[in-house]
Amino acid sequence: MSEMSAHQQLPSLAAERRRADYHPSVWGDFFLSDDASQERMDFDDTSKQQIEDLKNEVKRIFEVAASDDNRRELLNLVNHTQRLGIGYHFEKEIDEALKQVHERSIESVDGPSFASDLYTTALMFRLLRQQGYKINSSAFSKFKGPDGNFDESLETDVRGLLSLYEASHLRTHGEDVLEEALAFTLTHLASTNEKLGPALIRDEISRSQRQFNIRKGLTRLDSRKYIKIYEEEASHNKVLLKLAKLDFNLLQTLHQREIGCIVRWWKSLYVKKNFPFTRDRIVECYFWSMLAYELEHGSFRIIFTKVIAMITIIDDIFDVHGTFEELEVFTRAVERWDMEVIDELPDYMQVCYRALLDVYREAEHLLPEEVGSYSIYFGIESMKGMVRAYFAEAKWYHHQYTPTMEEYMQVALVSV
Structure with missing residues (x-):
């Protein structure tokens, strides 16, 4: 991105925190309630064995259809x-x-x-x-x-x-x-x-x-x-239909358990207290992960949801709450990606920064070894790039600078 020319660089505006007034989560504590816990009851061994038996029947149906x-x-x-x-x-x-x-x-x-x-x-x-x-x-x-x-x-x-x-x-x-x-x-x-x-x-x-x-x-x-x-x-086909119903219920049980764990993590950040300005959309973030709904992708869904949730908080810090000076310090901290710099941040940013690094450390343990090593590195680099883009947009706003289309597109392709 080309730098702003000297005559275009204006003093930063007075530090004022903006308000967005996002409506609260429509879900409340539903996924922590007793009703939701009851719905997340484990499938018993009989049901799981029934699914395996039906899968074998479907495989035989494929064999017969292929031979015909x-x-x-x-x-x-x-x-x-x-x-x-x-x-x-x-x-x-x-x-x-x-x-x-x-x-x-x-x-x-x-x-x-x-x-x-x-x-x-x-x-x-x-x-x-x-x-x-x-x-x-x-x-x-x-x-x-x-x-x-x-x-x-x-x-x-x-x-x-x-x-x-x-x-x-x-x-x-x-x-x-x-x-x-x-x-x-x-x-x-x-x-x-x-x-x-x-x-x-x-x-x-x-x-x-x-x-x-x-x-x-x-x-x-x-x-x-x-x-x-x-x-x-x-x-x-009765076999296909029965398997589809059982499998759907099994996966729904798994998904409910996952969203319960994620909501508890979200609550542990005390979002309402530490980030009252941000969007409380953790359930909607999990919904994005349904692109990979299959049984074996549970770790991906959990990490993906947490990353999207952290992006939401960071986005709102840059767009709504953070002063220009705070955003500058936060951007440098993310570039460092090191807990030793956390004391340089204001209290609410410390909570966000610690949670961000913790999520990627958790990913190192949860994701399979064959994908974890390189995907974590590129995930961190992508996060750094996104924060840099957010800061570029914040700089434009605070300095009342209107970027050229070329300047905007270089940043927007990362931040949007």
């Missing part, structure tokens, strides 16, 4: 498994199933043998492309009429339109056929009566009319809803 070489059945199995939120248990089986589908189709991706109907073609395209296979979007050209537009007869194939709608969101730059597919499906689905058909179709129509899609969804929220509507499908 029925592409549509295999694709539906992969799709339901992923959307029910249990795909992470069957990554190997899903890899092998999609590899088989791809190998059977690779020689005629552009021809009718890719799939004869719109639903299967679009489903195959979506699942293979999201798995990383190079699939040619020209496979959809066969659904166009002589005029080069999608055949209007497709408007009655609601399931096919929904499948094409989802596939179109995996388009890349220059794929005109998928741009056209998106416009075509939105036009026809917008006029479709969402009250008609099975629950699954009704829900998908409603999603498309609100321009939602699978790619933009949060897996845990989507799977919770999908479990309910999948159960109403007459052809639902």
